[in-house]
Amino acid sequence: MISAEVCLDKRGTWLGFKRLLPLSMFVVAFGVAFGLAAVQTGLSKSEAVLMSAFVFAGASQFAALELWQEEIPLLPLILTTFAINARHLLMGASLYPWVRQVPVAKRYGLLTLISDANWAVALQDYRQGERNLGILFGGGLALWVCWVAGTFLGLILTQGIPDPKALGLDMVLGCFLLTMALGGKKDLRHLVIWSVAGATSLLALYLLPANTHVVAGALAGGLVGAFWLEDYNEPG
Amino acid sequence: MSPDNALAAGGLVIAVMTLVTLVTRYGGVFMMSFVPINKRVEGFINGMSGSVLIALILPMAVEGDLAARLSLLTTLLVFLLVKTPLPAIGAGILMAASWRYFF
Numbered sequence: 001m002i003s004a005e006v007c008l009d010k011r012g013t014w015l016g017f018k019r020l021l022p023l024s025m026f027v028v029a030f031g032v033a034f035g036l037a038a039v040q041t042g043l044s045k046s047e048a049v050l051m052s053a054f055v056f057a058g059a060s061q062f063a064a065l066e067l068w069q070e071e072i073p074l075l076p077l078i079l080t081t082f083a084i085n086a087r088h089l090l091m092g093a094s095l096y097p098w099v100r101q102v103p104v105a106k107r108y109g110l111l112t113l114i115s116d117a118n119w120a121v122a123l124q125d126y127r128q129g130e131r132n133l134g135i136l137f138g139g140g141l142a143l144w145v146c147w148v149a150g151t152f153l154g155l156i157l158t159q160g161i162p163d164p165k166a167l168g169l170d171m172v173l174g175c176f177l178l179t180m181a182l183g184g185k186k187d188l189r190h191l192v193i194w195s196v197a198g199a200t201s202l203l204a205l206y207l208l209p210a211n212t213h214v215v216a217g218a219l220a221g222g223l224v225g226a227f228w229l230e231d232y233n234e235p236g
Numbered sequence: 237m238s239p240d241n242a243l244a245a246g247g248l249v250i251a252v253m254t255l256v257t258l259v260t261r262y263g264g265v266f267m268m269s270f271v272p273i274n275k276r277v278e279g280f281i282n283g284m285s286g287s288v289l290i291a292l293i294l295p296m297a298v299e300g301d302l303a304a305r306l307s308l309l310t311t312l313l314v315f316l317l318v319k320t321p322l323p324a325i326g327a328g329i330l331m332a333a334s335w336r337y338f339f
Contacts, residue, residue, distance in 0.1 A: 022322075047246040054254040064253060072249050081253050085260040087288055092264030094285035097273070099265055111261045116292070123285055168332030171304060174296045175311040175328035179321035181289040182312065190286060197287030198294040205295050217291025218284050225283015226276045 001125075003132035006101040008110065012134020013141070016118065020139035023117055024146035026172040029164045030058055031150015032157065041065045045155045052151035056115065056144055060084040063211075083211035090218050091119045095136070098126050102133060113140025116173065120180040127184075189228055197221030303339075307332035 002012060031052065038048035043065075055061055060081045067077055092099075092111055099107045110133055118139030125135050154161075164170055184190065201217025208216060271277055297305050311328030318324065 043246060047250065050247075051250045051253070054250055055257050057257050060253065060257065064249065068249075072245065074252065077249060078252060078256055081256045082260065085257050087292070088257070088260035089264035089267070090284055090288055092261060093268045094264075094281050094288075096265050096268035096281070097278075100269065107265065108262055111265055112258070114261050120289065166333065166336055168303070168307060168329040168334075168336065171307040171329055171332045172325065174293055174304070174308055175325045176321070177289050178293050178308055178311050178328075179315050179324050181286060181293065182315050183321070184286055193283045193287060194290045197290045201291035201295055202298060205298070213295055214288065214291045217294075218287040221287025221290065222280040222284030225287075226280035229275055229279045230282070 001128070001130045003130065006098055006131045006133065008102055008106055008133040008137060010134070012132030013138035014134070015132070016122070016135035016138025016140075017142045018138075019121060019135065020118055020142040023172065023176055024142040026169055027143055027146040028150035028153065029167075029169050031147045031152075032154040032161060033150075033164055034058065034061055035151040035154020036157075036161065037062065037065055037154075038151070039155060041068045043068065048155060049148065049151055052148050053144075055081075056113070056147060057081075057085050057088075058147070080211065083209070083215075086212075087116075087214045087218065088114060090215065090222075091116075091123075094123060095119070095126070098131065099133065106133075110137050110140075113137060113144055115140055115143050117176060118143055120177055124180055124183055189230065192228070193221045193224045196224045303332045303335040306335055 002015060003009075034052065035048055038051070038061075039045065043051070051061055051064070055064075063080050063084055064077060067073065067080065091114060095114075099110060102110070114136065118136055121139055122133075122136035181194075197217040197220055200220035201213045204213035204216035293308065297308050300308075307328040310331040311324045314327040315321065315324035
């Protein structure tokens with residue numbers, strides 16, 4: 001822990017950057033995969049790099065490639081992008097108790113780089129008492145730099161790239177997030193919340209429109225959390 | 237379509253995606269600023285944040301191949317055993333890669 005009070009500084013940002021750097025190395029591999037796929041789909045090199053730099057959300061970028069054609073349908077693009085990225089709404093909300101304590105410009109500046117991995121790390125840290133928002137921001141920077149650099153590499157490397165899946169790299173994020181989940185509390189209440197979230201996400205996967213399962217599962221788990229309150233004698 | 241138009245169309249797509257994604261990145265915190273924080277809201281947020289992880293991971297396991305499932309299972313077991321993330325993640329990836337190589 002480096003800050004007991006909520007703040008955003010260079011030291012925390014650097015720490016966050018270093019913490020997410022090992023994982024970001026794998027993000028490079030996915031950036032390469034995206035760059036390759038983008039060029040094969042027909043995006044220009046500048047479009048591929050700009051998309052990674054501005055959108056910075058891998059799953060929705062791959063989904064956009066599927067929609068890419070001469071006339072790209074705008075409404076499906078908006079809906080797909082929103083559905084895949086709607087989990088950010090929940091991730092941001094979960095950090096609200098901490099980010100609300102910094103001025104608005106900083107608050108939304110930080111959130112520009114929120115992504116699965118740095119959110120999970122930051123939330124775990126904040127629950128353990130860390131208050132430096134640089135963890136989130138620096139972690140996001142590491143992921144962003146590697147995502148964009150990977151995309152660029154994917155454009156210039158045209159052969160000799162091993163299939164990330166054959167190396168098991170498609171499982172990096174899943175395994176990483178799993179350790180984050182397991183690092184949290186494991187009591188009956190959490191087990192029930194997780195079971196409800198898991199069951200709902202699977203039902204949504206088969207019954208609800210595509211890409212809504214993460215939000216559906218998370219909201220269901222949240223509702224259980226709202227009605228089954230924790231016994232309070234711990235620091236928030 | 238001339239190359240100029242194509243670039244504009246691509247640029248439009250990127251702009252739209254950027255905007256939509258920023259709405260999702262900012263929207264949660266923005267909405268929360270109108271919600272009074274009480275114990276129920278706190279319970280909701282806490283329950284929801286762990287649930288995001290589960291709702292991401294479980295469908296990954298169900299929709300993935302056997303290697304993906306074994307990989308997550310390996311990470312789970314190693315993490316419970318050694319209680320540190322890096323060896324658990326490493327073991328999971330190794331499992332996926334070697335399963336796909338050998339089978």
